Amino acid sequence: MSHSAAGKEHERVGAVAASTGEPDEPATVTARRAYLRSVAEGQPLTGNELGRMCGRSSSWGRSQIRAAKAELAAADQSATAEQEHAEALAEHPPATRNAEDGNDSPQKAADAAAAAAADPTPTGTADPVRAEQRPGASLSAVIGLAAGVVMSVAANIAHSFLPPAGAPAGWHPPVGAVLAAAWWPVALFLAVEVLTRVRWQSGPWWATARYGGVTIVATVAAIVSYRHMAGLLIAYGEDPISAHIGPLAVDGLMVVAGLALLTIGARPTPKESAPAERR
Incomplete structure (x- = not known):
């Protein structure tokens, strides 16, 4: 690597480090934030650069990159789920959805109608004629x-x-x-x-x-x-x-x-x- 390229890399790592560090922040948090910021800027840091920025080894830097990628994937998945939920609510408002849920089973409605036809006495309703009969x-x-x-x-x-009439004796x-x-x-x-x-x-x-x-x-x-x-x-x-x-x-x-x-x-x-x- 030429001296000019190495100098530019040094400057980029230093700029990222300066923009992400927080007082008394753990090194792992600082490293992951630095990596995510570099990805957002289109120039992702390598494990070697991330390790040098935090005064750690290259393997440590690579492990932080893996952890940052996992956090980024989880965040993307959560955002996708929230977006799908919002779209579902927009297509089916709660009032409409509840009305659909009450009629979502034609078979249940048919079974209830058949049961009502076979037994016209409403559930939980006593027959007044039978109830008023004396013992x-x-x-x-x-x-x-x-x-x-x-x-x-x-x-x-x-x-x-x-x-x-006219029957014989012993009839x-x-x-x-x-x-x-x-x-x-x-x-x-x-x-x-x-x-x-x-x-x-x-x-x-x-x-x-x-x-x-x-x-x-x-x-x-x-x-x-x-x-x-x-x-x-x-x-x-x-x-x-x-x-x-x-x-x-x-x-x-x-x-x-x-x-x-x-x-x-x-x-x-x-x-x-x-x-x-x-x-």
């Missing part, structure tokens, strides 16, 4: 319906044993007639049980099917049972008025008990549950 209400309704069914079955079977009804006479009130009881215990789908068609079906069963059972019981009372010698109004007490009991079970077992619709939820 034993369901048991009373079941006992009332069962008593009406038993009474109706007994009357129907007894009526089937009444001999028709007995066919087994099929006895079973048919007992079937109508049993069918009504089973229809009410199915209607109250099955979790039905929502919708007008399902409502028409279940209530229409139980209405047909109830109508047939009421007419047949009424005729059988009235005929039985007349055959036993009751007066016509008592014979014709007496069966209404049994049918009325079965209607009231059946409706009570329907009320207790019915699930509230969303419109019925909304006021309770708002409270």
